[in-house]
Amino acid sequence: MARTRKKNYYRLTLQWIIVTLLAYMLVRPFVDRSYVADFEAYCPFGGLQALSSFLANNSLACSMTTTQIAMGLALLAGVFLFSKLFCSYICPIGTFTEWLSKQGKRFKMNIVISGIADRLLRLLKYALLFVTFYYSVSSSELFCKTFDPYYAVFSGFSSDVVMSYAVMALLLAIPGSFFVRQFWCKYICPLSAASNIFSFGFVFLGIVALYAVLTAGFGLSIGWIWLLGALCLAGVILETTRLKFGIFPVVKVTRNADTCTSCRLCDKACPMAIKISDIPKVQHIDCHLCGDCVTSCPEPETLQFSKRRINWLPAAATVALVALGLAFASVTDIPTISQKWGDAEQMENAAVYRQSGIKSVKCFGSSMSFANHMRELPGVLGVEAFVSDNSVKIYYDPAVTNETAIKEFIFTPVSRVIAAPAQNISRVAMAEFAVDKFFDPSDAGLLAIKASQQPGILAFETMFGEPVHTLVYFDSTLVSADEISRIIEEKKVKWEVDGDPREATTGFKVASVEPKRALNLKSYLEKMYEPVVMTFNGFENFDSTRTAGVLLPFPAAADPSLNDMPWYLLSHISNNRGVVKFEVIPSDTGFVLGLVYIPEMTGRDEIIRQLNEPELKVHLSDGSTQTFRNPYKF
Ligand code: SF4
Ligand code: SF4
Structure with missing residues (x-):
């Protein structure tokens, strides 16, 4: 009799919560038009890139906040202790591609790639990891947004997405995962590569520590790209040669050979196609501690997490890590940029002024512009800008300047x-x-x-x-x-x-x-309107005895919605070679249009006819001519 496979409700519950949240974010704009969904708000991969960018350049990617960085750190802690919990319990791409793989399996079209092909394909995700971090850290913008299939689909292919990259990623993720179990996670996903590097715990920590000692300890100038390259290379070598991790993650799936009946249900249940039924504990690099094998095993206490009856642990750890990440984010303030130009002694004695409500500080570029502006005020020693809450911290020498002077310098009159x-x-x-x-x-x-x-x-x-x-x-x-x-x-x-x-x-x-x-x-x-006045068509060649004037009420010149239209009208009327001056004149009854013309070349009626033409023929600064609908009546 065929056995019914038990469901892993811990994991299913978390996956459905994520799917429901995403559905809510997709649907809400239809009922709340002011709502703008941020599908990257909790992305740990973006957080890791942002943290790297901050460590390398003292700047954060524009759309990145402390929350994403906290999620990245939670992912790191999760990998050390429990394995790739984000991939298994939260990642929407993981959930979707796993479902696709199950469909492929249902139609008996699912294959497992092994041997040299499997090892070579694993190089791809490290190459993508290197490229992603290289461009993100170099530019302080999130390169992953250009190709991430999840972001592309949920953001409706927003302007951050590079269509060709995203389409290529989707073509790899969708058919790839249908035919090959977890194709995206195993071979393409750069976050999977980063997680695997973290899981080689001692190697990862050793490389980072060596870099820190050489640069901070011995003062050697070694660019961050060497650290990135060393980490990616170590990941490639360890993954393709060993295919397994060591001490980390601490929690592992263990099998009791004494009670195992070799039914192989666990092998069939594993989304990563790991053969569990003939090993004492799972150390395969692809294991993300989903627990599907543990749930599927019909023999009590045969498959467990680190030989304990703690089936709830990975799901509970996922929730706890997310909660800890959010709590950490709520009490931590990482600046988008941190620029200090005072020397060590000045910074030690610097006073700090914090100003909130600077909404013009909304990305890396505007933060840098703000810092550059503040450099011009004598006594200012540094700036930290926080895009997440539109605030800035100004470091200054209190002997040279003060808070009021700084505030006045920041202020832009409108x-x-x-x-x-x-x-x-x-x-x-x-x-x-x-x-x-x-x-x-x-x-x-x-x-x-x-x-x-x-x-x-x-x-x-x-x-x-x-x-x-x-x-x-x-x-x-x-x-x-x-x-x-x-x-x-x-x-x-x-x-x-x-x-x-x-x-x-x-x-x-x-x-x-x-x-x-x-x-x-x-x-x-x-007081409130810019003057609109110009002479043209050889005005200076005609003395006042040869000119005449026209004055026409022009109240519409005060309409702010018509912006540059008075200038367009000026350009249009300059097509009449007999008109030599155009002026919008403020008066006690409103604006008046004043024109000076040469009677021997044109007349008042001709001018008024031209002013009322349905289209204005306007000469643009690049020498071209364009027509605009004439909003005025004279
Ligand atoms: S070995 Fe078990 S816990 Fe690991 S991925 Fe496979 S099913 Fe999940
Ligand atoms: S560990 Fe459990 S599911 Fe796997 S082969 Fe043994 S008895 Fe079957």
């Missing part, structure tokens, strides 16, 4: 026009708001969105202060200073980008409001 004034308005009201929790230009961006949703708010400017001061210009017939305070303090900001709803939370708090004297409309327009 001037933003929100809406055009109504046509009947003659004065623009002003009020100055001192706003807490408002510092970064992106805060000003969120304030602009809030302001654009309230009729009557015309513009604002931010000025450095403790807290930052925001001067708001508004139409007092449509909105009051109190209403503006309420709008500034609203927690949620909602807007749309190409029909996609977006949402953000702000914590702005109005500390004080100071009404200011209203400005007349002309002064307001002069």
Whole structure:
């Protein structure tokens, strides 16, 4: 009678939890349009690359956080103690390719590669490991995103993915795993190669220690690429010649030969095609302690983990390591970049200022730009930037500078026009708001969105202060200073980008409001709008006796949504050789378009006809010509 194979519920439960979480992340954007799934949020392989990048360059990959690094360290600890638990219990590629292999087996199309072919194929994952780490550490960007089949599929082939690499990886992973048991894990996966190097514990630690002694102890200049190369080479040699690990991982599957009936159910159950039924303990390099063999064995206490009845241990250890990793991440702060240019003595006596809410610090490049900017302030000795919470640490010499000077140096004033004034308005009201929790230009961006949703708010400017001061210009017939305070303090900001709803939370708090004297409309327009004026077509060749002027109301010039359109109109009208000057003039009744022309070459009616043409013919800076829809009517 055929025996029913028992299921490994510990492993199945964890795998289904991961699949359910991924399904949730895929589905949620359909009901919550503001949700952006981060499929790399807990990736230990990305974490290992990020940690290497940080150790080699003092910088982290942009999208990498302490959480991923903590997951990488948890994986390392897991490999030393228990084997490749991530591969077995968590990795979505492992779960999917294992299911594919089972289908191949069902259709009797599954083969096991052995001998020299098996050993040669194992080289591939070390080559990919070397290339991945080389490019990730060199560029401080995650190279694995370019080809990772999991990331490619779940991110919908995002812009980080290189299509040809990802398609090649998918072609290897899907048919490969259908025909060959765990093809991806055994032969291609660079994380599997890294895990195997860790499992050669003493060799791994020995190479790292030797590198540390030679570089830090003896001061030799040996590039990190030699360490990477040595680790990969050691992994290749040990894996292809021995195919087994030694003392590490500490926990291993053991077989009691006295009670074993040689039924070989364990061999059939093993997803890695390891022959368990005739060895006393499993030391095969491919074993990831999944426990399927232990569960499938019909003889009590024949297959165990290190001769103990602890079938729950690998799954429990996986959960514990993830929990420890998350706890470690919550109390550890690894900077995206750490740049120190003060000497040892200066750094020892340096004071530290931490500023949060720098939302413009959002990746490696912007962190480096920030550090380079701070180098220009005398007395600043170093910068650490933390992309994960948009904060920075500034190291400075307190004898040369202070916190206020640093804060002012970081601050970027913003001037933003929100809406055009109504046509009947003659004065623009002003009020100055001192706003807490408002510092970064992106805060000003969120304030602009809030302001654009309230009729009557015309513009604002931010000025450095403790807290930052925001001067708001508004139409007092449509909105009051109190209403503006309420709008500034609203927690949620909602807007749309190409029909996609977006949402953000702000914590702005109005500390004080100071009404200011209203400005007349002309002064307001002069203050908030860039002048648009230019002479052309040989203006200087005509004295005033040969020219005439046209003045036309031009209220639409104040519409901020039309951006550069006044300049496009200027370019368009310059096609009339008789027009020699174009100026958008602020006045007490709004903007006026002023044109100077040569009556012997053109006339007022011709000019107005051209200003009302449906398309503007615009000369671009590269010498080409382009047409744009004309939004204006005169
Ligand atoms: S030997 Fe056992 S624990 Fe190891 S991979 Fe195979 S089935 Fe899993
Ligand atoms: S260890 Fe268990 S499953 Fe494997 S051959 Fe022996 S009795 Fe069968």
